[in-house]
Amino acid sequence: MTSHTLPTDTIVKKPNFETQRFEGRALQSYILSTITIVMAVSACLPLFSVIIMLLYRGGKRFSMEVLYALPPTAFETGGGFGNAIIGTLFMVGLAAAISVPFGILAAIFLAELGPYKKISQICRFCAKTLTGLPSILAGVFSYAAVVLVMGHYSAWAGGIALSLLMIPIVMLTAEEALKMVPKSMKEAAYGMGCTPAQAMMKVLLPVAMPGILTGVFLAVARAAGETAPLLFTALFSEYWLQVNDPTASLAVLIYNYSGSPFENQIELAWCASLVLVVLVFILNIASRALGQRKK
């Protein structure tokens, strides 16, 4: 009955993890882990590089003047991008004014009124497809549907192009937020004799509001940074905002001036990037803070 007695050395000998690390399977695991760590860290490098360059090159040029002055002409010094800030705010505001009610109302239908209806499934599918719509095609559409109809480039066309990009984000995040509301709260509202509309307005929407705002902030942040759809809907302008004329925006200003041969305009492009990235990051962090509080 030799098989029943264990060889004593396996019990006594403890595995030495320090040397095991350099043998066979453990070595493979060790090497792969190192590679993964290096890859993960190097993936963060572009972010740090961008931020450092923005602070260095954009921060150098930053002054209060850039926030309210008009863009300089080619050989001028100084100047700023006050009109681009106003233009961005106007167009993003317009896009939000269209997409927020649109997205939330559709999300209410998707989450509460008819989640399993055929139309909801098609709508959800269309919204997800719209999320993948290249931003430039939103611009092409807005050009065909608004610019060609109105006969001129305008801030309206730019805002409508941006709203196309915001609608699916707002809709899908709002739907998720509404689904997170505990069922018992809704049932309590109905039990009190609320109509569906009252239950939505007085109970569901207020409870889901942080989640919905997360989506709205994310969508606004994305729209504020979009350039492609504005290239041929809002174009660019060196003057203050006039809604029926070409309108300046921060993103298009960066694009236009990045190819400029004039040092002053390149500096302004960096400075505008800094302002834009700060704006986008604030919106992102705000949305994240709201999302965290929800849990």
Place this chain on the structure above:
Amino acid sequence: MDSQKELPMKWGESYATPPSFRDRLFDKAFRGMAYIFTTLTIVLLAYILFEIGGKAIPAMQKYGLNLLVSTQWDVNQNIFGILPEIWGTLYSALFALVVGGVFGVAIAIFLTQDFLPHKIEIVLKNIIEMLAAIPSVVYGLWGIFVLIPIIRPFANFLHAYFGWVPFFGTELSGPGLFPGALVLSIMILPTVAAVSQDAFRAIPYKTKEAVYGMGATRWEAILRVMLPTASGGIFGALVLGFGRALGETMALAMLVGNSNQISLSLFSPANTLAALLALNFPEAGTTEVEVLMFAAIVLLVITLVVNVVGQLIINYSQPGGAKR
């Protein structure tokens, strides 16, 4: 109860009433609006297809499929061909898919397989997501003034010593496919990482415990169990990233060099459909606009197909995903 004392109610009176006419009207209107906007989403997508497609019809009739296989672009003689742009779009997106995909999946593994304490995991995850928040035009600016000067000596070194490899066939003289595609891979990385992380997190914790209980090393567990289990979701993530790379505009419009040629070389200037639209639309004449609308519909069809496929893969590969 105190609150009952405050309410001046007589016995038998009640605040509970059936919904008034106004309540019911509001309810009807509210539900109607919700229904209308739901339908409107579908109409919107159809309208986008219709508008762009409709404006492209004249060019389709005039040039037909010739446009897709011709390589010349001469506005003055009305000769148009978008084959180099289709090539550039697919080539740059594939490059971005390979680089961004490998990095994205590696990060997803790194963040989900207990390499790090939970708090650092969250910080790193947020940092990666911040990459996606930076507008593409800022990446373009960064690419022109930071990335290209950094990679140019490296690229020209590769060309000098490995010029016989078709990928390094030309010098990098400034903008080119490589810087554009590199920025593209940075831009799709967060998408790939986020969706693959979801796929990894969807694996039940017990599976992981079982694998480690069998005495597997960390990477045996990842390579033999985690990756195959999450492969559906990861594949979907890659397809979605590919779709984003196909449609990305600004980084390429600023970095790709806008040259109408087909070349295997990574360092030669090229062009993509989206960049073509961005660069030529503002000054286009009537015929050119029609041709650009044709290019837009080509891009739209490619990206829609890729996105729909990616979405379907993700829906059917995750437990419970198909229901939504």
